Amino acid sequence: MSRSAGVEKILARPTVGAVLSGGWRAERPVVDASKCKLCGVCWLFCPDAAVEVSEAGVVIDYDFCKGCGICARECPFKAITMVSER
Amino acid sequence: MAHRVFPREEYLLKGHVACPGCGAAVMLRHVLKALGPNTYLVIPACCTSVIAGPHPRSAFRVPVLHIAFAASAAAASGMIEALEKLGKPANVVVWAGDGGTVDIGLQALSGAAERGHNIIYICYDNEAYMNTGIQKSGSTPHGAWTTTTPSGNPGFKKDLPGIMVSHRVPYVATLSPAYPNDTFAKLRKAASMRGGLKYLHALTPCPPGWRYDPSLTIELSRLAVETGMWVLYEVENGVFRLTGPSRALLEKGKRKPVAEYLKLQGRFRHLSPEDVERIQRMVDENWERIAEMLKEGGEHSSEQG
Numbered sequence A: 001m002s003r004s005a006g007v008e009k010i011l012a013r014p015t016v017g018a019v020l021s022g023g024w025r026a027e028r029p030v031v032d033a034s035k036c037k038l039c040g041v042c043w044l045f046c047p048d049a050a051v052e053v054s055e056a057g058v059v060i061d062y063d064f065c066k067g068c069g070i071c072a073r074e075c076p077f078k079a080i081t082m083v084s085e086r
Numbered sequence B: 001m002a003h004r005v006f007p008r009e010e011y012l013l014k015g016h017v018a019c020p021g022c023g024a025a026v027m028l029r030h031v032l033k034a035l036g037p038n039t040y041l042v043i044p045a046c047c048t049s050v051i052a053g054p055h056p057r058s059a060f061r062v063p064v065l066h067i068a069f070a071a072s073a074a075a076a077s078g079m080i081e082a083l084e085k086l087g088k089p090a091n092v093v094v095w096a097g098d099g100g101t102v103d104i105g106l107q108a109l110s111g112a113a114e115r116g117h118n119i120i121y122i123c124y125d126n127e128a129y130m131n132t133g134i135q136k137s138g139s140t141p142h143g144a145w146t147t148t149t150p151s152g153n154p155g156f157k158k159d160l161p162g163i164m165v166s167h168r169v170p171y172v173a174t175l176s177p178a179y180p181n182d183t184f185a186k187l188r189k190a191a192s193m194r195g196g197l198k199y200l201h202a203l204t205p206c207p208p209g210w211r212y213d214p215s216l217t218i219e220l221s222r223l224a225v226e227t228g229m230w231v232l233y234e235v236e237n238g239v240f241r242l243t244g245p246s247r248a249l250l251e252k253g254k255r256k257p258v259a260e261y262l263k264l265q266g267r268f269r270h271l272s273p274e275d276v277e278r279i280q281r282m283v284d285e286n287w288e289r290i291a292e293m294l295k296e297g298g299e300h301s302s303e304q305g
């Protein structure tokens, strides 16, 4: 059975980047790689899935990071600083 | 190495429209990581209906049925029965706010619990109707400012997990975004249990609604547990058990003063020292009840040998 064209039309689709939420940011988190121990805590608690951790380091996706500051506060090694966007 | 312990796959995609620092978004990210892709969400009107983003885009990588306020548990009941008839076992999960659970959705939830549908129902509790502008719900704590309780809530927070325990569903548990290990264990247990409704209730801080800096969301979630204001526990087939850090908090001396949690939030700024003392007493009395319950449970199980 094929889905009707009408149903296809009204269904929403999973989309990375439904909005460019990085534009909401007042402060940006900046990682000091010399302090980072790659523990992944910032990745775990980011509400916006904007952090990636790999052997190469922590990368924050500024297109989507909203600048909440949770990562900076929770980092056990104080490796993240919030810097004003202005 | 958190990123090695927990699944890396994301099911709440970046570019969603929750406020900065939203506790519900952290919680949902963890919940979906624990449940995996074979999951259907049923979501009534609440912040999360909006978090998905502008149609036809969706920040959810799992199917979502957006449903009318009072109907979520009924819709999920129909969905699980249909999937079972189709021979497609899956997690059918209601994800609803506190207004949509403890007030508006309660009769449908009670009915689904009574009929024993094999669904998971999760209430993310930001302690007010946030999406429409911070109106008091039945889950707003005593003393809290909301736009409809401008001088503090005179009422008391409804104990919905307790009400669900009274329904004798196979599993009831509480959650917090600050304790992902606890979350993963509970979600996986709930997903593996069949034959009845599994009810989970998460305390999810909300920066604009609770009036605090968004960087404090995890810190507040943790303080809610460490002060004993939010208790992590599970009730499996009627047996109550404290979980995670709450296991170590039975003794009053081990708990932080509730003031440490209250003072970080603008919604409690107007409280007098006497108000804070009253809230402290309420929390201590709740823990005395928990100690009684554990004692009775212990005696009961030793009687049974």
Ligand SMILES: Cc1ncc(C[n+]2csc(CCOP(=O)(O)OP(=O)(O)O)c2C)c(N)n1
Pocket: B045, B046, B047, B048, B069, B070, B096, B097, B098, B099, B100, B101, B126, B128, B129, B130, B131, B132, B137
């Ligand atoms: C029948 C009906 N009444 C009212 C509304 C308006 N409404 C949309 S979201 C919402 C608040 C929901 O509060 P809650 O369930 O606590 O979730 P939160 O917004 O806090 O996430 C209300 C009242 C609606 N959509 N449908």
Ligand code: SF4
Pocket: A031, A035, A036, A037, A038, A039, A040, A041, A042, A043, A053, A058, A074, A075, A076, A077, A078, A079, A080
């Ligand atoms: S929390 Fe801090 S130390 Fe851990 S991975 Fe993130 S930046 Fe590095």
Ligand code: SF4
Pocket: A029, A045, A046, A047, A048, A049, A050, A051, A060, A064, A065, A066, A067, A068, A069, A070, A071, A072, B021
């Ligand atoms: S500031 Fe907030 S949104 Fe940005 S990376 Fe840190 S936790 Fe994520």
Ligand code: SF4
Pocket: B017, B018, B019, B020, B021, B022, B023, B024, B025, B047, B126, B130, B131, B205, B206, B207, B208, B209
């Ligand atoms: S109002 Fe509160 S619960 Fe709703 S999206 Fe914003 S932070 Fe999250």
